[in-house]
Amino acid sequence: MAGNTFGKLFKLTTFGESHGEAIGGIIDGCPAGVELDFEAIQTELDRRKPGQSKITTQRKESDTVQFLSGIFEGKTTGTPIGFIIPNSDARSKDYDHLKDVYRPSHADYTYDKKYGHRDYRGGGRSSARETATRVLAGAIAQQVLASQKISINAYVSQVGSDRCEKHYSKLDFDNTFSNIVRCPDDETATRFIEQIEQIRNEGDTVGGVVTCVIENTPVGLGDPVFDKLHADLGKAMLSINAVKGFEYGSGFEAVTMRGSQNNDIFENNEGEIKTKSNNSGGIQGGISNGEDIYFNVAFKPVATLMSNQQSVDKKGASAEVEGKGRHDPCVVPRAVPIVRAMAAIVILDAFLMTKTTEV
């Protein structure tokens, strides 16, 4: 209820501040008997961790997970999986100057007002550092889904005004993590990286879009009327730091289309019912229809800048926020595994739910 749990059957509850001792969480409802690939989990965490390239923050965290329960002899036991990820490079001192000043477009002001008392170091609970716990849970969910042949991929499809023009079906997702900006199209990736570097040099930041594609989903995922599959995906994405928008299938573009253009015509494809187009984004009436599920997630430019900004302090007095600290010039490269993780949690949850539809 208090907002730190996500999921209904595969449930992730998280804790942790940016500069506390550790962040961590509990996964409740993971099916039993799943053999985990711990290396794959750590790899996914590494893709999110700070300090990994020249276009990410320079904070250094190994983000090494310690599993404390729920796994025995390498396999899940069906009991809750407790885990922690220690904070090692938490230079709290760096944040002393922010104790009483509200950084523009951060959560300093709202947390202070809501709770009265907050851990201001590095944004405390509002720091995107908590998303590491999501990546971990999502990595486990992906392994469970892989046993059902469901695969989830995400990549950076836009940085600033520059888009990857290729349709996702023309991309090789195996190539996504071969570059630091996480766009599987090398040419586009090069452009994206150049743009980010330039903006970083200007002391500024820029937004971007992460596109996610879920392939080989069965028909039947999603629970209308309120827990429509895309509604749960949307909530999952919007809960990620810096996200400003979500659209699936033809999305906002559908607004400008006619029904006769946007409708997906059913056809019999070698004995299977399929649709000719997929403006529905693989979801009709809130339930997956077996086509690819795809959606876009819009991220705003990071609020922390290298330039000084005007602001106020706790008492409302004028104050200046210095342009220092370690931060990302563009959040989307590190957001790719987070988007994928949250998608995996939603899909696994919906998948488990389908098992209760009949006796």
Add this chain to the structure above:
Amino acid sequence: MAGNTFGKLFKLTTFGESHGEAIGGIIDGCPAGVELDFEAIQTELDRRKPGQSKITTQRKESDTVQFLSGIFEGKTTGTPIGFIIPNSDARSKDYDHLKDVYRPSHADYTYDKKYGHRDYRGGGRSSARETATRVLAGAIAQQVLASQKISINAYVSQVGSDRCEKHYSKLDFDNTFSNIVRCPDDETATRFIEQIEQIRNEGDTVGGVVTCVIENTPVGLGDPVFDKLHADLGKAMLSINAVKGFEYGSGFEAVTMRGSQNNDIFENNEGEIKTKSNNSGGIQGGISNGEDIYFNVAFKPVATLMSNQQSVDKKGASAEVEGKGRHDPCVVPRAVPIVRAMAAIVILDAFLMTKTTEV
């Protein structure tokens, strides 16, 4: 869990098919002692009901609500409010030809596959008819919020490619329902209506955008990290039939902005901490900051057309869907009270939650 409940403290659970005896619901957790304005509730339902103008479906439903419990001597008692809205103009016969055929971009196929057995008449549970129950619950929520001076308005801001160019702050929301397309700017409204009529005459349909503005919210609504206020708003909106996208504040446009442009600078405004701009859309770190909350909801063109469409039947055989039945050429005019209702439920829920943050 099975998807027919929305909200955590102010909880709406709904039931009902398009052509069953009635739709209805239960509101649990409505504060006690609230004097209800029943006329205002019915007015809001009338704004959503079918058959109200030349640009909506011609199905005739009075949508008269019957309250069965939870209200005594005109005031809420804190016990669950049970209600039903009978289906009176349910011409089920009209749908016999759809028993075995899957209408394109409807939920016929997915419901059939998910549940095995479905009420196919008029879309059954997947019909937007269920949103009447949301409008009712939202109307009650709005009355509770009004006692806190919080006001919620929604209007049609785009039809097809044509946008209302005025910023919401320049509009008079009292004017919204003065025209049948529900855009408070008369000139734009006239254009919107013309466009819809033309498309209807062509036997086609078109999409649109509903913009929602929430004014006078207190600081502190929203429960990070998963139940961020905009994540709950996003889920609420995405759960409405035909919605394809959601964005708040600077939204998808933020992607193309620099941090230095998008950041909202704090200032001391006569003793109150305010922001100079509001790209944050009134929400920072998932918590309301006291500025206006505003967001856009993208609706696709209605899938039911007046032209025949190719499709398949249950057995995968080729079949044609006839272009008949009663439907809307554009869904956004009737969606305005639905968007407002869902926003009211989310805001009231978040408001009640803030009361538990301290003892």
Add this chain to the structure above:
Amino acid sequence: MAGNTFGKLFKLTTFGESHGEAIGGIIDGCPAGVELDFEAIQTELDRRKPGQSKITTQRKESDTVQFLSGIFEGKTTGTPIGFIIPNSDARSKDYDHLKDVYRPSHADYTYDKKYGHRDYRGGGRSSARETATRVLAGAIAQQVLASQKISINAYVSQVGSDRCEKHYSKLDFDNTFSNIVRCPDDETATRFIEQIEQIRNEGDTVGGVVTCVIENTPVGLGDPVFDKLHADLGKAMLSINAVKGFEYGSGFEAVTMRGSQNNDIFENNEGEIKTKSNNSGGIQGGISNGEDIYFNVAFKPVATLMSNQQSVDKKGASAEVEGKGRHDPCVVPRAVPIVRAMAAIVILDAFLMTKTTEV
């Protein structure tokens, strides 16, 4: 959250006051494709309804259920089942004298203080009349469970100090509803009826115990550590009006036993692992072990008497509660179907949950 929903996957949400227009509810999460026996549902409701015999209240209600959704052509569709049971013999006038007086050991005082404003007629929401909705949901759950060969029986095992001395395994549950007190042992039933009649004649009331036996459950129901099967059963039973205690297996008697007496020794019974005794009541570590599940539910004597009682009114002034109105001299005969219904809901919920334990 506000307390009117029970269950996690098979969820019942209810509404309704004793003297409002109707009571009713919504069942969400009922598996799809279940062919319902409507006569059996009504029979179960008839077993709870008032006015059915000389030892129950004389209020006359047909308790005829109207299903409004979720069922099509006689089978469940997986969408929510909405239903109402109209209040027909609601003689609200009879309760005018209770508007401002607090009846002893009723909920008049606590509802008044908690909510500020209440429907005082016949106890309003606190009336046991709401349990009719539970019986209905339980009857549906029983039909689903019957397809899994799980059977649930309940009977009156004690009235006042007089107990049915036979072990449940010696009783013929088919005989339970052959007498008005619902004890399958005829001799004991005769004694129980006599006792209740005598106490009624004295203008007084008496308590009793309902025993419930669940046979043929699979191993594995229940979700530790908090949702242990007996914890969920206990909550279900304690939520029934007038219940004061719950015990399962050896129950309170286990307190006085030695471990060597109370332990259930495992044995190989023709290839199946069984226990020699069943002090565990079919549940070990919160999970069903395949043996019979059995438990006792203690009901207090009905608080409404035929004799006058001293009390106070809203203002704290001395007042007398007149010994009139329609009530039961002993609640347990009508409680039998309620206990069985709540048990069925818990067991079905736990059963559906087991389907999510593995992929």
Add this chain to the structure above:
Amino acid sequence: MAGNTFGKLFKLTTFGESHGEAIGGIIDGCPAGVELDFEAIQTELDRRKPGQSKITTQRKESDTVQFLSGIFEGKTTGTPIGFIIPNSDARSKDYDHLKDVYRPSHADYTYDKKYGHRDYRGGGRSSARETATRVLAGAIAQQVLASQKISINAYVSQVGSDRCEKHYSKLDFDNTFSNIVRCPDDETATRFIEQIEQIRNEGDTVGGVVTCVIENTPVGLGDPVFDKLHADLGKAMLSINAVKGFEYGSGFEAVTMRGSQNNDIFENNEGEIKTKSNNSGGIQGGISNGEDIYFNVAFKPVATLMSNQQSVDKKGASAEVEGKGRHDPCVVPRAVPIVRAMAAIVILDAFLMTKTTEV
């Protein structure tokens, strides 16, 4: 959903096996700004920890809690409180002989069947070791409640057939922890201790009752119809290891009483509405009425004995369980802080919920 979360607004989610690296949990929804007394928390943990006296198990655990988040400068921040309690004296080797054998009346068999794969060391997740996390959360809840003057006490009122004959109102709760059996009446405590020592010497175990008394509760706690205060208390208690029964107020004894005896007559006590007797146990219609809340919790004799017991192994073959290992001869002395903790969580949860009843 998967059973490892308790509470609605003040929510405890736990993890951990008896012989894993650590047990721990997350408290979500703790009000912000509460100054914590860490010593008092540790004291309560010490009262549950093993190895503390001659009548408890000899396993040695310091049960030192490490807080990882949600607390800053000694005060709660409203964000989730993550914590771990390391397992230090986990002699897993001691349990190798139990890998394939099912101990009588333990959860070995049911966990094995339910999950297919389990951590068998020391009972794994089914070990009462997890209750340490409950004691911790309850200790925090008690501190929040203390600010509202609500106090919660528990004590051992029965061991085997021997009861503490004094009414709770005659006892000095400050004396409860002055003896190792946790009965505030010294004379009774001496008898209890003697009985337990004797039974331990016989290699056997014995059951007992813990009585809990909650004083100074406000009127209005509890959410009918399903979340009646005593139903939530009952579930909380029944979820504790080894509990077989729960009764509140006049409890099972009410069965044998007449309505005229059991009813609690209201009276005006110096301007306050009070009841003359308290058979209702402070709860009427599921809502607290301001009188003392009291209830009894029945614990079975510990299943682990010092004598050998017959059993079967995984394959159904006959096997003997050796009478060794470290265990308690009677569980109730260590259960006292657990009962108190769970009561505190339920009461705080209900208290927070009351804040949402009105606007």
